Structure formats: structure tokens, C-alpha cells
Amino acid sequence: MSTILQAPAGATTQSAGKYLTVSLENESYGIAVLKVREIIRMQKITPVPQMPEFVRGVLNLRGRVIPVVDLRVKFGLKAEFADRTCIVVVQVKLPTGQLVQMGLIVDSVEEVVNLSGSEIEPTPDFGARIDTGYILGMAKVKGQVKTLLDIDRVVAPETVEHIAQSA
Numbered sequence: 001m002s003t004i005l006q007a008p009a010g011a012t013t014q015s016a017g018k019y020l021t022v023s024l025e026n027e028s029y030g031i032a033v034l035k036v037r038e039i040i041r042m043q044k045i046t047p048v049p050q051m052p053e054f055v056r057g058v059l060n061l062r063g064r065v066i067p068v069v070d071l072r073v074k075f076g077l078k079a080e081f082a083d084r085t086c087i088v089v090v091q092v093k094l095p096t097g098q099l100v101q102m103g104l105i106v107d108s109v110e111e112v113v114n115l116s117g118s119e120i121e122p123t124p125d126f127g128a129r130i131d132t133g134y135i136l137g138m139a140k141v142k143g144q145v146k147t148l149l150d151i152d153r154v155v156a157p158e159t160v161e162h163i164a165q166s167a
Contacts, residue, residue: 015136016117021146022088022106025077028146029106030113030139035151037089037101039109042081059103061089068103069155084108093152102155113146115139120148 019030020039040061045068047057054074058065068087072079087103094100120137136148 015120015148016115018112018114019139019146019148020088020112021110021141022071023108023110024072024075024106026107028110028141028144029071030115030146030148031088031090031104031151032148033112035090035092037091040087040089040103042085042087042105056105059087061101061103064101066101066103068105070105071154072105072107074154079105082107090151092155104151113139113141115141115148 018033020033020036021028021030023029043059045057045059048055048067051057054070056068056070058067066089070079085105085107086109087105088109089101089103092100092102119141120139122137123135134150134153136150139146139148
């Protein structure tokens with residue numbers, strides 16, 4: 001007789017909804033559609049001195065200067081530019097409650113998926129040394145696992161504030 005273990009109530013249902021899936025080094029990640037403002041092709045990014053390595057700089061988006069973070073570098077992946085490399089503009093909420101637009105460099109955009117709570121598993125426990133606070137859960141879509149990102153926590157709040165002040 002087998003026992004079915006279920007996630008705590010609310011753990012996955014809070015994460016249910018629509019996600020834009022993006023590819024980073026052949027792995028899929030989901031970003032809540034409500035956080036996504038637009039997707040733009042790669043363009044000239046102006047470097048800003050003394051920023052963390054994953055912060056590529058800023059770009060002028062229709063008169064607004066927005067910081068650009070390379071998610072591939074942030075996650076320790078190869079950061080090679082290709083034809084489908086693009087920038088996903090998202091709205092990040094700072095701990096102060098202020099909303100800031102940021103660009104996220106990704107290898108490619110895949111699709112928008114609508115996920116129910118039953119398709120999302122809680123983040124596995126990788127041990128005390130690995131911070132998984134930026135992961136909302138793991139989604140099972142068409143036989144693949146996609147990591148769902150809490151985009152507000154992907155970039156450390158201190159870094160976001162530092163970037164926002166520089167921009």
C-alpha cells in the first residue's frame with residue numbers, strides 16, 4: 001500500500017497562474033506573467049561602474065533608464081549571446097514597496113503556460129547551505145520540469161536598491 005504525500009495547503013495554490021517560460025542554458029524557468037511588462041530584442045547596454053558582475057548596466061527604454069541583469073550570470077551559467085537572446089522587462093517590488101522596472105537577459109523566450117496548483121510541486125530541500133528562497137516551486141509541464149522564479153527575490157533586494165539608485 002502506497003502513501004501519497006501532499007504539499008501543505010496553499011504552498012502550490014498560491015503559485016498557480018500564468019507564467020512566461022524562458023530558457024537559460026537549455027533549462028526552463030517560469031516568471032509570473034503579471035510581473036512581465038514586455039519582451040525586447042537585445043540592444044546596447046551602457047555599463048555602470050562598480051556593479052556586481054551579473055548587472056550588465058542600464059538601457060534607455062523609451063526615455064526611461066532601466067537596469068539590466070543577466071540571469072545567466074546570476075545563476076552561474078554560460079552567458080553566450082545568440083540570435084534568440086533577448087531582454088524580458090519585469091516589474092520588481094522592492095522591500096520598501098517601491099516598484100522598479102528591470103531588464104532580464106535570457107537565452108530565449110519559450111511560451112506562456114497556465115499552471116494549476118496540482119502541476120506545481122514545492123521547492124525540494126537541497127540542504128541548509130543552499131538558498132532556494134527565490135524559487136516559488138517546480139512545475140511539471142509536458143513532461144518537463146520548469147523552475148518557477150520569485151522575480152522579486154531573484155536579485156537580492158540590496159542589489160536592486162543599489163541599481164535603482166544608480167539608474
